[in-house]
Amino acid sequence: MEILKESGWNFADGVPVAWLGRRKSGLHGFGCTRGPSTFVQTLHDSVDVACVSHFFIGSSDESLKEMLRVIERDFPGVRVAGAFSPPFGPVSESLIDECEQRIKSSGASLVWVALGTPKQDFFTDVLSRRVNLPCAGVGAAFDFLSGSVKExxxxxxxxxxxxxxxxxxxxxxxxxxxxxxxxxxxxxxxxxxxxxxxxxxxxxxx
CATH class of the missing domain: 1.10.287 (Helix Hairpins)
Known part of the structure; x- marks a missing residue:
């Protein structure tokens, strides 16, 4: 919970959370922001935008490679700085170090993390501080886009x-x-x- 409190932005990626937010805040515009939908929309909006380059962390090697093929086919002009499928297991200092080096050497401007909650929450919190870039946790977005998991x-x-x-x-x-x-x-x-x-x-x- 403390990680969520300290993060730059939190979005209600779930209708019950949005319902509760509207009820508690009195703000009728408090809505649900789906991670996978935001991910796809951002890819669409960054087509041929030279200053935006994406780095992807998460999913399996096979699913990640298929997602990159889908991006190349459906979003031509999107700049992909790099992609990495980390080994299964807890987040370690060595893993964060490796991701930091990969991202910094890639020239990425935006990092997407699809490791599932709560793992990706801890991971993005630490990584964003290390690389000084926006890091967004998007759950199953990679698997949805690749088709390995049906949305x-x-x-x-x-x-x-x-x-x-x-x-x-x-x-x-x-x-x-x-x-x-x-x-x-x-x-x-x-x-x-x-x-x-x-x-x-x-x-x-x-």
């Missing part, structure tokens, strides 16, 4: 039940995350006053 249909996104689709698609990998993660989220909501305590929008300063 939920568009009509399910933003409904609050996209997680059920993902759980059905990858039950062995995700059941623990969604079971215990949801329980921790609900406990935190209850401890903070629950969904029934409403906030009010901040008043504009004169």
């Amino acid at each position: 939920a249909p568009s009509f399910l996104r933003g409904t609050g039940v996209e997680w059920l689709y993902r759980l059905a698609a990858e039950p062995q990998r995700l059941w623990r995350r969604y079971t215990f993660g949801t329980a921790r989220f609900l406990f935190a909501v209850a401890r903070d006053g629950g969904l029934f305590s409403r906030g009010s929008a901040p008043e504009a300063r004169e």
Whole structure:
């Protein structure tokens, strides 16, 4: 939680979090920002933009290579500074050192990290300080774009039940995350006053 508090930007990549944010803040514009959608939109917006070059960290070698092929095909003109699939396991000092060296030597201006939560949260926090660049954690975005993992249909996104689709698609990998993660989220909501305590929008300063 402290890492999230200290990060430069936090986005509600989940409809329940956005719902709670609107309820607690009173801000009706508090919406959900999906990591995979933001990732694809940024690729689209950076086509032929010379000052933006991307570095990708995460996923498997095979999925990462396929994603790069998709980017070359669907987003011609996007500058790719580099890509790296780290070994499976906890984040180590040597791994961070290696990624730092790769990024600095690549000339990248934007780093995307797809290692899953909470691993990518710790990783991006440390790495962004080391390389002095924006580092964005985007979960399964690489696997979605490569096609190695099927993304939920568009009509399910933003409904609050996209997680059920993902759980059905990858039950062995995700059941623990969604079971215990949801329980921790609900406990935190209850401890903070629950969904029934409403906030009010901040008043504009004169």
